[in-house]
Amino acid sequence: MGRPPCCEKMGTKKGPWTPEEDIILVTYIQENGAGNWRAVPAKTGLLRCSKSCRLRWTNYLRPGIKRGNFTENEEKMIIHLQALLGNRWAAIASYLPQRTDNDIKNYWNTHLKKKLKKLQTGLEGHMKDGYSSLQPISKGQWERRLQTDIHMAKQALCEALSMEKPDHHVDLKPSVSSYSSTRSIQSLSTYAWSTDNVSRLLEGWMKNPPKRRGKSSETNIRSHNITTREDSSSSEGTPCVANNTLSPEALESLLTFDSSTPDTSQSVSLDKTGNYGSDAVPFQAERKPKLEVPAPLTMLEKWLFGEGVGQGQDELIDLHLDETDVLF
């Protein structure tokens, strides 16, 4: 049941968007609202396919998006969320209001990957003095590492949210802490970009025609649509710990991870596809329904903030934090 590519029509323009095209698109959306993208090229006269229009809007033109200049907290969150969720950029983006998945993905690929690789190399070199880094990491070690990373993710999220909350009441609404209870309102508030925003945007263009890499703003629509796919085929798509340092042994360890670990009060299990079990991590059941209320987020929220971390982990956490601090 294949479907033809949306851009099969001859005459559709590709490549960078011009300011004029942007204005046309924004003006149209201002008048008609976002959605029904197929109608956009026809109604606006843009020589762009519907998909291109949608992407341009969601990744670039939407108001309220922060671009570039990732803060340390954001970096930490991305690193930890990536470790937890894999390359589910949309899911990660949902925890970073104002950031688009594309932005995060790019940042990961261009900055963080390298940074972590460097760190990893550095650590390996360091470890060679003592324990050999080539020595396979035992199952127990990985289990502890996973616990540690989970805790760190919680910490990073707490930090980030507590830092940003006071200043960004509106923008942060999609954040986990307030997500579930007020979702319907949030959904409207984020999607419903205001006339003011668009006017500002247009003003910006008039005064300052954006360069190709110009900064504009948009909000993170996808914060409200957590529809991650667990079938991401890339190797990096599997949840991994400590940034792609997952060895086959470690993977196996994760896959067989259960509550047998004596020092864990909460069981974290992974199914055979590398997904966390439903009792611990929320993204297991997310494939199916594209829920109005993104249960996974709420569950993750609970999980991140609520259920206690096993006792006796503090020393592990400290240990790991030291390790991670090299990064920042």
Place this chain on the structure above:
DNA sequence: AACGCCTACAACCGCACCATT
């Protein structure tokens, strides 16, 4: 100044899912 290489990121592509008919 000219050239080539590298980096960052906007945009594209293809696939998957969901809703509607």
Place this chain on the structure above:
DNA sequence: GAATGGTGCGGTTGTAGGCGT
């Protein structure tokens, strides 16, 4: 239930701009 349209998502590519020689 099948076909189709619309949209979301992640991976990849193209290219502008920066930098070194």
